Amino acid sequence: MAFKSEANRWGIGARTLHWIMAVLIIGLGLVGLYMSDLPNSPQKIKIYALHKSIGLTVLALLLLRLAWRMADRRPDELPMPRWQALTARAVHGLLYLLMLALPLSGWLYNSASGYPLQWFSLFNLPSLTGGADAALKGLAHDVHEYGFFVLVLALLAHAGAALKHHFIDRDDTLVRMLPLLRRRPPAPLSRATVMTATETPAPLDHTPAAPSPEIAKP
Template identity: 50%
Template sequence: MSRINRDRWGGVSQALHWLVAIGILGIAALGLIMTDLPRSPRWFWVYDLHKSLGLTVLALMVVRLAWRLYAGAPPDVPMPTWQHRLASISHWLLYLFAFAMPLSGWLYDSASGLRPLRWFGLAEVPKLVAPDPTLRSIALAVHEYGFWILAGLVLVHAGAALWHHFVLRDVTLARMLPRALIDAPTPKDRSP
């Protein structure tokens, strides 16, 4: 398994990117619907799923950051300096909030003194702190407001990737897609 790819993100980086993206989208969908559910066994199941997925994304983000530090990144796509700076800032903000969301949720769960959380029902997750109403309120605020910031960052990130792909027609997005998708023939390339 090669650490460095000269012109594109490697397979491990791509897999981690898309797993985290799918995880964040799933957690966001659950988070938006679960607050409207009536308290029932299904309510607890949805909350536990939301928390378990959040901890999974946290673990994937740790692996992703470690892999990024180990494997590095391909060279930047040529673009104006201001675009490089904005891309760098937005990427690091995405990393920050992708860590902040599950950590603030875990801290909120811990400070709430709720029943023990079992990761997908398999293993009990340790509490980070003892019950603390003040810390609970702070963690909840970070979690709720952080969600909207992360959602905005994800939209900007995806919009920029699509803009580079369809408007600028550069390789920014293609470098994060599996080569099989890039090299797949389009319907017009196939002979009848």
């Protein structure tokens, strides 16, 4: 299996980054919603620290993914109405934007709250605000919270479209992004198609052809 994408398949690089990031982002959203309502405790602090470290990992993976996307090719677009292709491109753009805005707003919120930031207790990251800032704190929190709800809507459209391509259009859109599934075998040709492709057309009139002079010779 190729590491780089081909005309009809996403490569291992693009597929691995897509699914690792999808799992991390959905997990971060669920943990984020759960953790903010917890009562204060050492456990809550640990969960917050984990959420922030994994969120920063998503930011680093996004930079890697964007660099990889520039170096890699895109598989050819499958046949679909133009409005669908344009909508898919717009939703992909929105997903990239949110993958950047969510970790950055989390980092900004943390900085504007005046808290230090560490990556898995291994090293410190700088503050984006240089100290507490109440106005920026509110703004960053809104972007982080509402941005996530926009992500959920974009994701419903994105995953819904992928499932529609798979189960209704029965094309390769989802399969060529999945890690393990093989491509669909080509659909069997209908009898009409086979006949059109292989049979010589019948003569239009029924007049017997004149015998060739060569054959008519004794």
